[in-house]
Amino acid sequence: MNEGEAALAGLMEQLWRMAREVPPRPCSLARVGKRAQLPMSTLMRALSLLSGSGLVEVATREEGGGHVVLTAAGRDLCTNWFGAQPPTSDMRTTG
Template sequence: MDAINVDDLGMNEGELLLAGLLEQLWRMALEAPARPCSLARVSKRVHRPMSALMRQLSLLSEAGLVAVDAREEGGGSVALTAAGRALCAEWFGA
């Protein structure tokens, strides 16, 4: 899978972090398409603390790209929405 050429998109640092997170969610979705990704696994894979990950997922959720199921007692999952999958397929390829 080719990485997105962010130089062509003129992204700032925050946008790069979000694009990188989307790329990892896309890769995880391709590995296991039938199930959402655990928040702990995503946090570990993108090397971000849970608090930072949740802020970034909140932004992506507001944009309609992910659906987050965070449990109050901890844990939870995240999955790309149809719009998120379409964007990732365009950016990162199948």
């Protein structure tokens, strides 16, 4: 897995953890960025890729902010990757 793939997997893990903490509410972009330790520009590029793959739905507001939620396909993928319960370790990788 290259660094970009690992970053996307780490972001999916954080989304999975957050979805399991407060289902079924969407997560704010600011909260996701903070939890994933990603600058907003990097977060938005990653979410764009995941959205294009049908794994997340992103809603942004014109004045800034917004939210993200895992789609059914995203939840299925996370269940396969991380199991029914969110992982307990922080899988963020360092390049």
